[in-house]
Amino acid sequence: xxxxxxxxxxxxxxxxxxxxxxxxxxxxxxxxxxxxxxxxxxxxxxxxxxxxxxxxxxxxxxxxxxxxxxxxxxxxxxxxxxxxxxxxxxxxxxxxxxxxxxxxxxxxxxxxxxxxxxxxxxxxxxxxxxxxxxxxxxxxxxxxxxxxxxxxxxxxxxxxxxxxxxxxxxxxxxxxxxxxxxxxxxxxxxxxxxxxxxxxxxxxxxxxxxxxxxxxxxxxxxxxxxxxxxxxxxxxxxxxxxxxxxxxxxxxxxxxxxxxxxxxxxxxxxxxxxxxxxxxxxxxxxxxxxxxxxxxxxxxxxxxxxxxxxxxxxxxxxxxxxxxxxxxxxxxxxxxxxxxxxxxxxxxxxxxxxxxxxxxxxxxxxxxxxxxxxx
Amino acid sequence: xxxxxxxxxxxxxxxxxxxxxxxxxxxxxxxxxxxxxxxxxxxxxxxxxxxxxxxxxxxxxxxxxxxxxxxxxxxxxxxxxxxxxxxxxxxxxxxxxxxxxxxxxxxxxxxxxxxxxxxxxxxxxxxxxxxxxxxxxxxxxxxxxxxxxxxxxxxxxxxxxxxxxxxxxxxxxxxxxxxxxxxxxxxxxxxxxxxxxxxxxxxxxxxxxxxxxxxxxxxxxxxxxxxxxxxxxxxxxxxxxxxxxxxxxxxxxxxxxxxxxxxxxxxxxxxxxxxxxxxxxxxxxxxxxxxxxxxxxxxxxxxxxxxxxxxxxxxxxxxxxxxxxxxxxxxxxxxxxxxxxxxxxxxxxxxxxxxxxxxxxxxxxxxxxxxxxxxxxxxxxxxxxxxxxxxxxxxxxxxxxxxxxxxxxxxxxxxxxxxxxxxxxxxxxxxxxxxxxxxxxxxxxxxxxxxxxxxxxxxxxxxxxxxxxxxxxxxxxxxxxxxxxxxxxxxxxxxxxxxxxxxxxxxxxxxxxxxxxx
Numbered sequence: 036x037x038x039x040x041x042x043x044x045x046x047x048x049x050x051x052x053x054x055x056x057x058x059x060x061x062x063x064x065x066x067x068x069x070x071x072x073x074x075x076x077x078x079x080x081x082x083x084x085x086x087x088x089x090x091x092x093x094x095x096x097x098x099x100x101x102x103x104x105x106x107x108x109x110x111x112x113x114x115x116x117x118x119x120x121x122x123x124x125x126x127x128x129x130x131x132x133x134x135x136x137x138x139x140x141x142x143x144x145x146x147x148x149x150x151x152x153x154x155x156x157x158x159x160x161x162x163x164x165x166x167x168x169x170x171x172x173x174x175x176x177x178x179x180x181x182x183x184x185x186x187x188x189x190x191x192x193x194x195x196x197x198x199x200x201x202x203x204x205x206x207x208x209x210x211x212x213x214x215x216x217x218x219x220x221x222x223x224x225x226x227x228x229x230x231x232x233x234x235x236x237x238x239x240x241x242x243x244x245x246x247x248x249x250x251x252x253x254x255x256x257x258x259x260x261x262x263x264x265x266x267x268x269x270x271x272x273x274x275x276x277x278x279x280x281x282x283x284x285x286x287x288x289x290x291x292x293x294x295x296x297x298x299x300x301x302x303x304x305x306x307x308x309x310x311x312x313x314x315x316x317x318x319x320x321x322x323x324x325x326x327x328x329x330x331x332x333x334x335x336x337x338x339x340x341x342x343x344x345x346x347x348x349x350x351x352x353x354x355x356x357x358x359x360x361x362x363x364x365x366x367x368x369x370x371x372x373x374x375x376x377x378x379x380x381x382x383x384x385x386x387x388x389x390x391x392x393x394x395x396x397x398x399x400x401x402x403x404x405x406x407x408x409x410x
Numbered sequence: 411x412x413x414x415x416x417x418x419x420x421x422x423x424x425x426x427x428x429x430x431x432x433x434x435x436x437x438x439x440x441x442x443x444x445x446x447x448x449x450x451x452x453x454x455x456x457x458x459x460x461x462x463x464x465x466x467x468x469x470x471x472x473x474x475x476x477x478x479x480x481x482x483x484x485x486x487x488x489x490x491x492x493x494x495x496x497x498x499x500x501x502x503x504x505x506x507x508x509x510x511x512x513x514x515x516x517x518x519x520x521x522x523x524x525x526x527x528x529x530x531x532x533x534x535x536x537x538x539x540x541x542x543x544x545x546x547x548x549x550x551x552x553x554x555x556x557x558x559x560x561x562x563x564x565x566x567x568x569x570x571x572x573x574x575x576x577x578x579x580x581x582x583x584x585x586x587x588x589x590x591x592x593x594x595x596x597x598x599x600x601x602x603x604x605x606x607x608x609x610x611x612x613x614x615x616x617x618x619x620x621x622x623x624x625x626x627x628x629x630x631x632x633x634x635x636x637x638x639x640x641x642x643x644x645x646x647x648x649x650x651x652x653x654x655x656x657x658x659x660x661x662x663x664x665x666x667x668x669x670x671x672x673x674x675x676x677x678x679x680x681x682x683x684x685x686x687x688x689x690x691x692x693x694x695x696x697x698x699x700x701x702x703x704x705x706x707x708x709x710x711x712x713x714x715x716x717x718x719x720x721x722x723x724x725x726x727x728x729x730x731x732x733x734x735x736x737x738x739x740x741x742x743x744x745x746x747x748x749x750x751x752x753x754x755x756x757x758x759x760x761x762x763x764x765x766x767x768x769x770x771x772x773x774x775x776x777x778x779x780x781x782x783x784x785x786x787x788x789x790x791x792x793x794x795x796x797x798x799x800x801x802x803x804x805x806x807x808x809x810x811x812x813x814x815x816x817x818x819x820x821x822x823x824x825x826x827x828x829x830x831x832x833x834x835x836x837x838x839x840x841x842x843x844x845x846x847x848x849x850x851x852x853x854x855x856x857x858x859x860x861x862x863x864x865x866x867x868x869x870x871x872x873x874x875x876x877x878x879x880x881x882x883x884x885x886x887x888x889x890x891x892x893x894x895x896x897x898x899x900x901x902x903x904x905x906x907x908x909x910x911x912x913x914x915x916x917x918x919x920x921x922x923x924x925x926x927x928x
Contacts, residue, residue, distance in 0.1 A: 265795050266786055273783065276775065279768035283728060283761070284784035285752030 050399075052343070055392055056336065056384060060350070062391065063383040067376040076368055081361055085373075088360025089353035095360065097228060097242030103345075103352030104244075104309045105323075107251040109330025110348055111258050112165075112303035114339040118262055119295025120275035125172060125187025126303040127327025128194030129165040133304020134311045135198060136164025138318035141311075142206070142216060145223030153223050157312055158250075158305070165304020166297045168194060173296030177289035183296065191327070199320065206318055216318035225313040245313030247305075251348075254302060255341035261298075271295055303327060332377075336384040351377070419483035422447040422579050422610040423468065423499075429476035430463055437463040438474070439634045445579070445627075447482070450601060450611045452621040452642075455631035456654055456858035457829055461614050464631070465581050469501045470494040481579070500577025502568040504584045510557035514550050515539070518571045535574070542573055547603055561713075562593040569600070579610045586620060590713050591886065591919035598624055616654075616859070618647045619887075630654055655860045674894070675704030678847050678878040679725065679759075684734035686720055686902070694720045695731060696903040702847060702878040707869065709893025709910075710882040711918050717902035718882040719764055722851045725880070726761040727754040738847070755784060757847075760840035764851030764882065766829070770836045773825035777815075778806040780824040781839050788843075809838035814864065830861035837868060848872055848879045854888060866892055886915055898922055 068078035089099045109126040116123035123129075140160035144153050172186035199214075206216040228244040262268040274281040274291040281288055310322040333351055337343030358373030383391070423445040430438040438460045445451045455461045466472045468479065470488040479486045481497045488494050494501070508517050518535060525531040536552060543549055548566045556564060565585060572580055582601075586594045601611055601624060615621060621628050621642070628645055630638035630653040638653035652658055679702035686695035695717050702708060710718050723729035725736070730748040738757045743749050754761070763769035771780040782791055782802050791802050806820040813834040815827070824832065833854070840848070853869060854862040869892060873879050883889050889896055896913050898906040898921035906921035 264797060264799070266792055266797050267795060269779065269786055269797055273772050273775070277768065277772045279765070280770065280772045280783060283726075283751060283763055283769040284786075285727075285750060285755065 050395075051392075052338070055388065055395065056338075056343075058395060059336075059384040059388055059391060060380065062387070063376075063379040066383065067379045070375060070379075071368075071372065074367075074372070076365060081365055081368060081372075084361050084364050085354075085357035087357075088364075089357035092240075094240040094242055095356055097240065097244040098356040098359075099349070099352040100248050101242060101244040101309070101314075101352070102355040103348040104248045104251045105306050105326045106329055106333045106348035106351050107255060107345060108305045108309070109303055109326050110333030110337060110344040111254055111330075111341065112299045112327075113330045113334035114337070114341070114344055115258060115262070115271075115302060116295050116299035117334060117339050118268075118275045119271045119291055119299075120278065121173075121176070121292065121295055121299075122184050123169065123187055123296065123299045123303075124184055124331070125169060125190050125300075125327070126330045127323055127325070128187070128191035129168045129300040129303035130306035130323040130327050131191075131194040131198050132168040133161040133165035133300075134307030134322055135201070135318065136304060137161035137307035137311050138216060138219075141219040141223035142318070145220035148222065150222040150224075153220075154225060154312070157223060158308055161304040161307040161311075162301040163304070165300040165302070167300070169296040169300025169303070170293060173293045176296075177292040183292075198318075202318060202320060214320050215315075218317045219312075223312065224316050225308060227313070243314040245309065247309040247313045250305065250308055252345070254305060255345050258302070259341045267294065303330070332381040332385065335381070350380075354380070420447055421445070421480070422449075422482060423612070424480040425464070425468065425477065426480075427477040428464060428467060428474045428479075430460075430467060430472060430474050436634045438467070441477070441631070441634070441636055442639075443629055443636070445610055445612060447610050448605060448608050449626040450605055450613060450624050452625035452628035453612055453614045453631070454616060454618065454621055454628060454650060454654060456616070456860070457856055458633075458858075459631040459654070460634040461631050462583065463634075465501070465583065465612065465614060468494065469499060469581060495575050495577070498576055498578040499581065500572025500575060500579070501581040502565065502572060502583065502585060504587060506564050506568050508556045508564060508567065511555060513553050513555055514559065514563075514567050515552040517556055517567060518552075518574050522575060539570065539574060542570060545607065546570075546573065547600055548573075561588045562590075562596070565589070565597070566600070573604075573609075578608070579612065580604065581612045581614070583614045584616070585613070586615070586617060587884070588714060590922050591915055592923055594620075617887075618650045621645075621650065622647060632656060651859055655858070657860075674706045675876060677701045678704050678739065680737040681725065682735050684721075684724055684731045684736070686724065686729070686731045694902050695724065696901070698734070698902070698904060700880075700897070700904075702880055704846070704876045704878050705873055706894045707873045707879040707881055707892050709889035709896045710880065710899060711886060711889045711896055712884075712899035712922050714884045716899045716922075718884075718899055719851065720902070721899075722761065722764065722849050722880075722882055724748075725754075726759060726763075726849050727751045728761075751784065755843075758845050759847045759849065760843065760845035762833075762836055762840050762848070762850040762853065764855070766832055766836065766856070771824045771832060773823070775824050776821050777810075777824055777827065777835060778803045778820040781806040781809055781820070781835055783839070785839065785843065805842075806835075809835060809842060813838040813868075828858070829856035830858045833857050833865065834861060837865060841868065841872060845872075846877060848877050849882075850879065851882045853881060853883065853892075854885070862888075886918060889913075889918075890915070900924055 071078040071081050088095050090096055109130060112126050112129065113123055137157045137160055140157045141153065144156060168190060172183050172190055175181040175186050176183040202214050202216065207214060208217045225245045225247055229239040229241045232239040262272060270286045271291050271294055273284060273286055274288045278288045306323060306326060311318060315322060329351055333344055333347040337347035354373065354377055358370065361368055361373060362370040421444060423443065425441065425443040428438050428441040441464055443464065453461045463472065467474045468488065470490040470493050473489060479488060481499065486497050488497065509520065515532060515536060518539060519531060523531045524534045539552060548570050550563050550567045550570060569580065585597060589597060605611060613625060625642050627641055628650065629636055630650060632654060681698065681700045684695050684698040688694050698721060710721060712718050720729060724731050727749040728751060731745055733745060736743045738759065741757060767773060772783065785791065786797065791798055803820045807818065810818045815831045815834045827835065850869065853865050857865065869879055881892055890913060894910055896908050896910060896918065897904050898918055900922060905924045
């Protein structure tokens, strides 16, 4: 992780972890606010509608968490690959294949088996498909030297085409006009949050939020344990930080490329559990909807740490949900403006972080140290 | 282009009360430096003593927080390298600032083209360089690509480049680090001639013998401050070393040579006829054979890049030769089934790599993570697939205690330790598992004098405990101080093997360049 922002400057750890993301977010909001003002809207009104829309109601909060779940999976996927020294741009394609795997298991086994068996099998199917889809570029990188960034981008197109082909030519029920598979059996549907809370006697509005939000939390915990507590994770990070040192230690870099990308693909493949098993209940087109790319921003903002990724996912979930509310409630404010805001956040928390961090270090901490030296 | 130099005042450079902080670190603190015109001034100190910072301030890479600079009696504000060049200051960096794919001539001209049309510019530059080469004795083939020039020629070209730009004060940063003893002598001759012609030379170095041989005056820095400044007549290697470290330092060989030669034990490593070509097909190792005995230190001498690194790679399992065999105890290896680093460790081969930054540690890892690198699978460090972090950290603290690694903080990021402390931690890790065979590359590169003494002591202790030690070093002094037997390499083959009693610098130097002409 030599390229991580953690190495940018002489900032104390707490500032690097907590203060800098907050400052970056603030700068992004100010910049977005200027743009909002330029198009003749009140930035304050837009922001308050956005926050209220995302967190103000149980329903809005549910949507926020539902979006955040998907972003957590793709964000973790990018982070694991990054710790292995690889830039996985293929989260989108791996998520598509994951959904396909989940969906196929559901279509084949759903009618015959109870949900305690089918649901875990769907999970495994999704993770395996995502893993295999990522393993091909990984193999090409490790043993053939094709750059993983290029191949994963190409694999996104392949995945998307494959999904269209299968849906149109194989999975679409005869006579149906819409490009989607038939609905899954009831046993292949992940319980929705309002159903589960309802069973416990808690009233909760209906929303797409489902059990996979718990799965996302578990995945984040598992990624943490793997990267920082297991020997395999240690080796993966060693290769990611210094291939030379890893080779010296007897850790085969090529093997680690496969491990990192395989795990990354498996995590991205879990998107299907949220979108396909949890919400749609059938295979559809475009169920990933760019979340694979948003995952890059999430991982970047979350400093490739599971906790950071959970928080960043929440932020992007809120932007999605709140942004939809803003587009709905504030007249003359289109969805595109929300995308602009997201763009600013990515810009300031990613690229511009390297510009801002040294200044903060000099302004705040330079003063502090000088003061201490004099006093 | 350059105005005729005014009658030079007697002081070429005067730096007064220079201060420079990097965050909490005071790299320079109230530093005074006065360099007489036409003298060779040595600037010595350990790594991190602040000598490079001071010269970077003079050359305009950094601006000082406090203090003043005068160049030839005139107050000077030097904000960048252009300012420095305009004042007549030139610098030859340790890592040459040359473009490998351009010719020597083009490198000199780059950024200082005297004419908009290249062929006219080239003619003018060539003419001026010719006179310059004549007067200084610095000869370089101007039409050769820099990448094809020997290192010594590249260095001469760097000096020429600085002189061409009107340097009257020449800063040389560790100029002899890459040279053979013979090339070093040539360089000294040139520097002597430049001094006679009135050029002022500031020599940054840590080789105290060279200071004694070449300099007129010497300034010693320690921890950002000048601790000693005297005429060379009043200095000795011992006094300078003491000033650098702040205490008495034992240098050179410690025990009598004859006593050691007797204790050599069984052959632990037998390498026969190792050959290696790199990807470009260049021969890196040629018929390299070596017996490593228990209880001896074998030194591998040679100019950097003559196959020493490849010897370490191949013996440690990092690289695989094209031909030859190796036997380690009962295990035999052939190119088709060469040992890998993990097998090597299992056979009791420990390896301290030459390149600390790219190999020995993961600089982004915390110290304890680097301190188990390569040994992370040991039963003591693992519980199934999980790492026993507490055990690893405890072991790291013990290593730090035993090898005096400072600061004693197992959670500090590896890259934040000084070179010497990093090296001590690597040694602690590699010696910790009681290896039978120890391969060490550049044991004290970038390491302070105080730590050098300590590291040499540890290597001797390993030898005395019956370990077979192979030391590759580009510092002849180090080889002479450590080895019981010296092999000399040139262009991938062994050009000579001498017991330490027969080694002299001149003799080793001859062997180092032998075959270069062939």
